[in-house]
């Protein structure tokens with residue numbers, strides 16, 4: 001590489017401060033919504049980004065993290081701990097920020113916060129069609145476990161139509177939470 005090009009690249013990398021921290025509503029909400037809309041699309045009322053964020057903030061568990069380049073949110077991960085298992089949700093890295101280790105750092109950060117709360121095992125769900133993210137998680141030590149995932153929307157969730165979640169037109173690429 002030409003010396004001048006090398007200098008510019010190094011300076012640029014030094015100028016970008018990367019930070020992993022707890023989500024802050026005042027500065028992060030609009031950026032996280034834009035990121036999720038780009039990465040996940042939108043599938044169903046119960047996955048509307050603003051609703052997902054409101055509900056997580058109501059939990060008050062400080063287990064929602066963002067990865068920022070300077071002040072710009074480029075990645076998210078949500079986690080939860082119910083006293084038995086830890087869960088990971090809504091892992092997303094902006095397409096232009098991928099393959100720089102941010103996804104792995106987000107997962108490791110969430111894992112260590114869960115471990116600090118006494119959590120012994122972490123689970124996550126991914127769409128069967130999402131082969132790429134399965135490969136990513138396998139690379140991080142996760143494996144497919146022989147389980148059947150079951151779920152039911154509770155009355156009042158805003159979308160209780162039986163079978164609504166499996167209707168093709170309602171499925172996005174990758175919902176924030178399955």
Ligand SMILES: CC(C)(COP(=O)(O)OP(=O)(O)OC[C@H]1O[C@@H](n2cnc3c(N)ncnc32)[C@H](O)[C@@H]1OP(=O)(O)O)[C@@H](O)C(=O)NCCC(=O)NCCS
Pocket residue numbers: 039089090091092093094097098099100101102103104105125126130132133135136139174
């Ligand atoms: C999956 C995702 C978070 C990975 O983010 P990232 O910042 O690019 O990942 P990293 O740079 O930390 O990669 C970590 C490792 O996984 C590998 N990896 C990353 N993306 C991969 C992919 N799509 N396919 C295969 N391997 C992948 C990397 O090569 C790296 O391995 P290495 O250290 O051996 O080189 C990102 O691609 C994404 O946001 N995808 C869409 C959202 C999504 O599917 N979320 C999950 C919904 S539950």
